[in-house]
Amino acid sequence: MRILLVEDDSLLGDGLRAGLAQSGFRVDWVPDGVAADLALTTESFAAVVLDWNLPRRDGLSLLQRLRERRDATPVLMLTARDALDDRVAGLDAGADDYLVKPVAIAELAARLRALTRRAAGRSDPLLRHGALQLDPAARSARLGDAPLELSLREFDLLALLLAQPGRPLSREQIENALYGWGEEVESNAVEVHVHHLRKKLGPDWIKTLRGVGYLLDPARAEGSP
Structure with missing residues (x-):
């Protein structure tokens, strides 16, 4: 899951x-509001972790710009501003959640999972498609009664397909979700990940729509392994 972190404190951001x-x-990770605005207008993220007090453009005005252009990307405001009026202002400006620093990483991660789950219209914390089940919090996967040993990229790709089981995803969309800035992406990386998943799941679980992309086999939703 690809997240944009907007934080000007280098130690905290790291x-x-x-x-x-x-x-x-x-x-x-970007350190100011202008860089964040550019990132959000040119790329897609599952969610944004947004500080309020930022150089060049503050977090609240950035959030307002995001919502004015009808961008529904989930936003969690993470700030030292803990007054009730500030929390109300942030939520009313379009934030989906609000946390006051300092924060435990485990809680921040759980809140991000909840935000993206709600944004996708899901209530179940597990991702399921027939006999296939993924637990994003535990980073574990099962096919029927058998655990699946997946690499980091394989797990993320499978989670991406499970989050939108009826929608084909293009190679570009998958690369954008799996790789962040500065990460080298081989030209056939997605095909390699799909090939490895097919070896572990079975050849028919992931369908290729030529010229379109990949999706999970709809027939597998009925529960057959």
Whole structure:
């Protein structure tokens, strides 16, 4: 899951990025509101962790710009401003959640999972498709009664497909979700990940729509392994 972190404190930003990465998130980090606005107009993120007091453009005005252009990306405001009026202002400006610093990484990660789950219209914390089940919090997967041993990228790709089981995803969409800034992406990386998943799940679980992308086999939703 790819997250945009907007935080001007370099020590805190580095700690948040490392902590969220250990929880399975891909984190792109920018230190000011203008850079964040550019990132949000040119790329897609599952969620945004947004500080309020930022150089060049403050977090509240950035959030308002985001909502004015009808961008529904979930936003969690993470700030030292703990007054009731500030929390109300942030939520009323379009924030989906509000946390006061300092924060435990485990709670921040759980709140991000909840935000993206609600944004996708899901209430179940587990991702399911027939006999296939993923637990994003535990980073575990099962096919029927058998556990699946997946690499980091394989897990993230499968979670991406499970989150939108009826919608094909293009290679570009998958690359954008799996890889952050500065990460080298081989031209056939997605195809390699799909190939490895098919070896572990079975050849028919992931369908290729030529010229469109990949999706989970709808027939598997009935529960057959």
